[in-house]
Amino acid sequence: KAGVTQTPRYLIKTRGQQVTLSCSPISGHRSVSWYQQTPGQGLQFLFEYFSETQRNKGNFPGRFSGRQFSNSRSEMNVSTLELGDSALYLCASSLVGGENEKLFFGSGTQLSVL
């Protein structure tokens, strides 16, 4: 069974640009969550999608958005990039997103904003 797949693995962008990251969950998983990991702030929750609907959202500005498709694949978009957006973006999937469910994480997309 394939794991959670995130593409691309690395991205370099400049300030003001926008970026789209992709996540393919484990087959059969319908809940997809996104996290931002930085050395200073650690891991912070961005949002969670289930059946194409955003169920939960973390404390990030509106420049951060996401969506989920009918096949459960998810994308997140960051517009008007800032230097502080440089981070490892992790996607995680689970069956239905229950609170005791095991989350399966991808290897992440490392975004560098210059």
Add this chain to the structure above:
Amino acid sequence: GNSVTQMEGPVTLSEEAFLTINCTYTATGYPSLFWYVQYPGEGLQLLLKATKADDKGSNKGFEATYRKETTSFHLEKGSVQVSDSAVYFCALTSTNSGYSTLTFGKGTMLLVSP
């Protein structure tokens, strides 16, 4: 709000030494508690979990006991190996959120030397 506090790293040990990584939490409701591990260049993997007070989670020689009275979930291993070198994250979900929204500690790096 929910929060998780972990001891700062890095923790440097020799092979076969005893490991303790401290974790305390603040949460509303009745959280489930988790330890995740991140190996270099990879995403997070669930190491163990406990869903109610006095539960002990265990996996691969690691153990942690859910202590409600001290709001703690310390990670222990009796004899560490070089292959245990990684970053360890303590995390929680709470019944208030209901979904797979994890609040993470900032992580503790473990370095094990031969």
